[in-house]
Amino acid sequence: MWKYVARRALASIPVLLLASVLIFLLVREFGADPARQRCQASRDPQCLTRVRAELGLDRSLPVQYLDEMKNFVTGQWGESQRSDRDVSELIGDAMRETVPLAFWAVVVSLGAAVLVGVTSARHPGSVRDHTFTVLAFAGIAMPTFWLGLLVIQLFTYELQQLLGLSQPIFYSIPNPIGSGWVDSARELALPVFVLSVQLIAGWSRYQRAALSDELHGDHIRTARAKGLSERRVVWKHGMRSSSTSLVTVVAIDAGALIGGVVVTERVFSRPGMGTLLLAALRDGDTNVLIPWMLIAGIGVILANLAADVAYAALDPRVRLTSGNPT
Amino acid sequence: MTAPALPDEPTAAGPAAPVLALDGLSVVLAARGREATILDGVSLALTPGETVALVGESGAGKTVLALAVMGLLPDGMRVTGGRIVLGGTDLLGASASALRGARGGAMAMIFQDPQSSLHPAFRVGAQVAEAIRTHQAGVSKADASAQAVELLRRVGIPQADARARDYPHQMSGGMRQRVMIAMAIANRPRLLIADEATTALDVTVQAQVLEVLKTAQQETGAAMLVVTHDLGVVASVADRVVVMYAGRIAESGPVDTVLTEPAHPYTRGLLAAVPRLDEAAPVQAIPGQPPSPFARPSGCAFRTRCPLADERCEAEDPVLVAFGADAGHAVACHHAGGPA
Numbered sequence A: 001m002w003k004y005v006a007r008r009a010l011a012s013i014p015v016l017l018l019a020s021v022l023i024f025l026l027v028r029e030f031g032a033d034p035a036r037q038r039c040q041a042s043r044d045p046q047c048l049t050r051v052r053a054e055l056g057l058d059r060s061l062p063v064q065y066l067d068e069m070k071n072f073v074t075g076q077w078g079e080s081q082r083s084d085r086d087v088s089e090l091i092g093d094a095m096r097e098t099v100p101l102a103f104w105a106v107v108v109s110l111g112a113a114v115l116v117g118v119t120s121a122r123h124p125g126s127v128r129d130h131t132f133t134v135l136a137f138a139g140i141a142m143p144t145f146w147l148g149l150l151v152i153q154l155f156t157y158e159l160q161q162l163l164g165l166s167q168p169i170f171y172s173i174p175n176p177i178g179s180g181w182v183d184s185a186r187e188l189a190l191p192v193f194v195l196s197v198q199l200i201a202g203w204s205r206y207q208r209a210a211l212s213d214e215l216h217g218d219h220i221r222t223a224r225a226k227g228l229s230e231r232r233v234v235w236k237h238g239m240r241s242s243s244t245s246l247v248t249v250v251a252i253d254a255g256a257l258i259g260g261v262v263v264t265e266r267v268f269s270r271p272g273m274g275t276l277l278l279a280a281l282r283d284g285d286t287n288v289l290i291p292w293m294l295i296a297g298i299g300v301i302l303a304n305l306a307a308d309v310a311y312a313a314l315d316p317r318v319r320l321t322s323g324n325p326t
Numbered sequence B: 001m002t003a004p005a006l007p008d009e010p011t012a013a014g015p016a017a018p019v020l021a022l023d024g025l026s027v028v029l030a031a032r033g034r035e036a037t038i039l040d041g042v043s044l045a046l047t048p049g050e051t052v053a054l055v056g057e058s059g060a061g062k063t064v065l066a067l068a069v070m071g072l073l074p075d076g077m078r079v080t081g082g083r084i085v086l087g088g089t090d091l092l093g094a095s096a097s098a099l100r101g102a103r104g105g106a107m108a109m110i111f112q113d114p115q116s117s118l119h120p121a122f123r124v125g126a127q128v129a130e131a132i133r134t135h136q137a138g139v140s141k142a143d144a145s146a147q148a149v150e151l152l153r154r155v156g157i158p159q160a161d162a163r164a165r166d167y168p169h170q171m172s173g174g175m176r177q178r179v180m181i182a183m184a185i186a187n188r189p190r191l192l193i194a195d196e197a198t199t200a201l202d203v204t205v206q207a208q209v210l211e212v213l214k215t216a217q218q219e220t221g222a223a224m225l226v227v228t229h230d231l232g233v234v235a236s237v238a239d240r241v242v243v244m245y246a247g248r249i250a251e252s253g254p255v256d257t258v259l260t261e262p263a264h265p266y267t268r269g270l271l272a273a274v275p276r277l278d279e280a281a282p283v284q285a286i287p288g289q290p291p292s293p294f295a296r297p298s299g300c301a302f303r304t305r306c307p308l309a310d311e312r313c314e315a316e317d318p319v320l321v322a323f324g325a326d327a328g329h330a331v332a333c334h335h336a337g338g339p340a
């Protein structure tokens, strides 16, 4: 198993390198020229050349790339061109906002998608199944930003008025002991919901398809012929083999999740990674953009690696037959 | 034992209570608004220790019969008539939990394809142990594992304690089928059903697995229903044979009788289709195809392929009636025993 994981990890290194080159070139090409920005107010004709030399922008692209990567790896991310704050600090603050949002969205979505998918697969063609199908297509079709605005309107305005509350409804949840958990729950409930809808919609479809294939399999018939309870047949035997395809889809969706985070944070005005990205793009803040994108790229690659590990853990055929090429 | 005078007489001791009795079992398939009769009034009884072979061409309803007994009919099929009685319990009237208790307990089934019938992600020992713990309350995990290893040893898996930790894909087809057998006999069932249990295996392995199956049956004293295409298997394991055609029993009786003096033209056709080393006669396949259950001919379902068919066969459904001198021999044919 560890051989297999190590091999997958090694295989992701070239992917990461390629991604870093692309990110570097993209940001260089489309980001604002920091030298030009600095010299905007200057009347010195030598300004551009001087600043370029100062920033090392007069060197060849490969040298600049290597320099950039060295700085990223050693943690010297420099300062934001916009606010003069340390980029590492900016990104650290943003991560503290975004990680709980993304984490809870994935947890909630996985739980809901499994429940919905399993129910549908166990009762294909039932009213519940059809209802979930319609909801899933609605969820997939609904743009996240629109859903976000709708939810904000509903919860912070309509419901508040309807119930005659003085503050948005989630802030009315009592918190007598002043627990930090309740505080975060109040804050996160709506964004997590908005971010989760599309994930639940997509993942529950996969769960349904994978499990209903599985439930028609011969080994499930064997499980039933053993006299196992239907619950054990579905949750132990059926889920074990269908979970691999859900794991794969979840990993593939890591990139989509980043997009969802950007939109959700923007709609809810949360100062996380998404908001930071939008600001950096607007300002052409290359010092923020490069580490931001490298982190996102590493995140996506780690998600895929995690999926590979999970895959191997769940399926002994993967675990035991790879690793020894003989 | 005081031997009876006539060799054809059934041995004394009176008929034992059947382990399994099917009485007029009918199964219907509903598909795209149409209904088709898959099993039509099948009656059959197995006494303890007895082995009955179920033969017939593809689509005759052999697997459906076995699955109906197990209460595992595929989606769209349902029992529309008759009774299934296992050791005195009417399975069709039984509660879901009573049925679950019987599955893998009093009755167990071995399927055709050992490739796909075991769970790919669980160790084989654990899969056998699960069968034990499902039906024997209070057996600890460790005890169940030990019993599983013992069962694997009994079905002839070498180094059973090590192989118990294998996953199915690490085993050969023959070994996997042995695991299935171990799982099936784990709770000493009174009825063992083997649906083409050796068909998917190499010829050399088939005989071994069949031997294991026979031994397992003898050790547990179970009655066994063997579904097969292979008349060689019939001759070597079965006491009685039931020939099915298009969802009905065409002929049934003691193996010796049916194989040597088949009375139904269909049975004769099946036998003529078997290549034999000791005969010069060319192998003769039955012409035509069995009817689709959605388009069953009137009268005798076999008449469209039968060399003896006449107007009566078209007009009148033959019923299964006792035939000839041998006890238990029955045939459903207007021309039973007619010119071959």
Ligand SMILES: Nc1ncnc2c1ncn2[C@@H]1O[C@H](COP(=O)(O)OP(=O)(O)OP(=O)(O)O)[C@@H](O)[C@H]1O
Binding pocket: B029, B038, B056, B057, B058, B059, B060, B061, B062, B063, B064, B065, B074, B075, B076, B293
């Ligand atoms: N899952 C299913 N859904 C619909 N029809 C089925 C299903 N399984 C079997 N049938 C139909 O029921 C009839 C009997 O099939 P069955 O599988 O019992 O035949 P069999 O005698 O076991 O044949 P074989 O020797 O090929 O295994 C066939 O007409 C078949 O098409």
Ligand SMILES: [Mg+2]
Binding pocket: B062, B063, B064, B195
């Ligand atoms: Mg079959």
